[in-house]
Amino acid sequence: MLIFIERVGPLATVQDLGRQGWFDSGVGQAGAADRGSLRLANRLVGNPEDFAAIEVLLGGLVLRADGHLTVAVTGAPAPALIDGTPVGHASVLELNEGQVLELGLATSGLRSYVAIRGGIDVAKVLGSRSRDTLSGIGPDPLVAGMQVAIGPPPRTLPTVEFAPVPLPPDVLEVRACPGPRADWFTDPGQLFRGSWVVTADTDRVGARLDRLDGPPLVRSIARELPSEGVALGSVQVPPNGQPVVFLADHPITGGYPVIAVVLDADVDRVAQARPGERLKFVISAADSGARA
Known part of the structure; x- marks a missing residue:
């Protein structure tokens, strides 16, 4: 299964929960900047919490499904649309082959997370699929025209349809x-x-x-x-x-x-x-x- 990246905003990277145990070699952990939002997105689609997802800075990501996908968007509340129809934040979304998911500009916060059932299946570097922007370790940032592989779906199924998320304080x-x-x-x-x-x-x-x-x-x-x-x-x-x-x-x-x-x-x-x-x-x- 693939997704096709049609557009990105300021920055979109692949992130999981980071690489452990490499400090003595001078390599940091990296991983999702907002780990709670990554975990929530993965739970919504039935993935283990440490599966790789897409971290999107301020929104602007547009992707097209190669087949049926189960998706969730969490973190910064960027308006999400499937084929132009608005859909819920922090909820379970279903895309059929050829359908397009578009994220608008986040209304608050900085980073949204797009988890797909099966996880982003890129090669691991030192045990993690995360991009470390300081060292350059891990998969390259996403760009328009890129094809990204999705892993096989886990046996567990999504157990909720949406998750209530509080508004940020002043x-x-x-x-x-x-x-x-x-x-x-x-x-x-x-x-x-x-x-x-x-x-x-x-x-x-x-x-x-x-x-x-x-x-x-x-x-x-x-x-x-x-x-x-x-x-x-x-x-x-x-x-x-x-x-x-x-x-x-x-x-x-x-x-x-x-x-x-x-x-x-x-x-x-x-x-x-x-x-x-x-x-x-x-x-x-x-x-x-x-x-x-």
């Missing part, structure tokens, strides 16, 4: 713990006061932030660090005082101090924050006694 609250280099700043608690705004310089590597109210973060130690390991969700602060929240394709080492680490459960939400949206850091319950 201000995204993100839980975080103080990081290993919080003491490199004159007032590390400043991160948790006031609001930040997501800048246009944001991608799968990291969400870059600017201060919406109040002064930028100021270091108490001027020298730079030797490179050290950084985790998914690390909030790294370059000399300009504007933090970066590391996302799926982040480097595995870095030389700027990590002032905080976003809880794993909230990283997916940061990955859906689009430029101009407001973000507020909240100290996690485990660290409620920390200075803020």
Whole structure:
């Protein structure tokens, strides 16, 4: 079974849940930036949660079915149409041979996920079908004219027709713990006061932030660090005082101090924050006694 890519928007890549166990070789995990939305899309079509799907930046994807397909679109709510007829978000969709699925511009969020029953069947690289945009590892981004193979359908069947998804809040609250280099700043608690705004310089590597109210973060130690390991969700602060929240394709080492680490459960939400949206850091319950 194949799908034919007729059009793409700003970026469309194949993603699963990433490649594990290669940090010691200098290879990051990559995978879906919003793992929860990928898992949901796969569950809706009856796939195992780690099957590969298409991650679509802001919408604009158009694909045509080579045969009968069971499809779901989750994540950023891009309007979906089958042969021009609107269909539901986060619901089970059926395409017959020759029918076209089109995604419009997402009304909120950044990344939509298109899962197809059987999964995207491209070659694995180091155990994963994910595209790592930082290193260039994995399948090439999708382009118009490409044919993409679909794997055999699993034995499990879809068990629901749609999944209710809450609307995003006006201000995204993100839980975080103080990081290993919080003491490199004159007032590390400043991160948790006031609001930040997501800048246009944001991608799968990291969400870059600017201060919406109040002064930028100021270091108490001027020298730079030797490179050290950084985790998914690390909030790294370059000399300009504007933090970066590391996302799926982040480097595995870095030389700027990590002032905080976003809880794993909230990283997916940061990955859906689009430029101009407001973000507020909240100290996690485990660290409620920390200075803020």
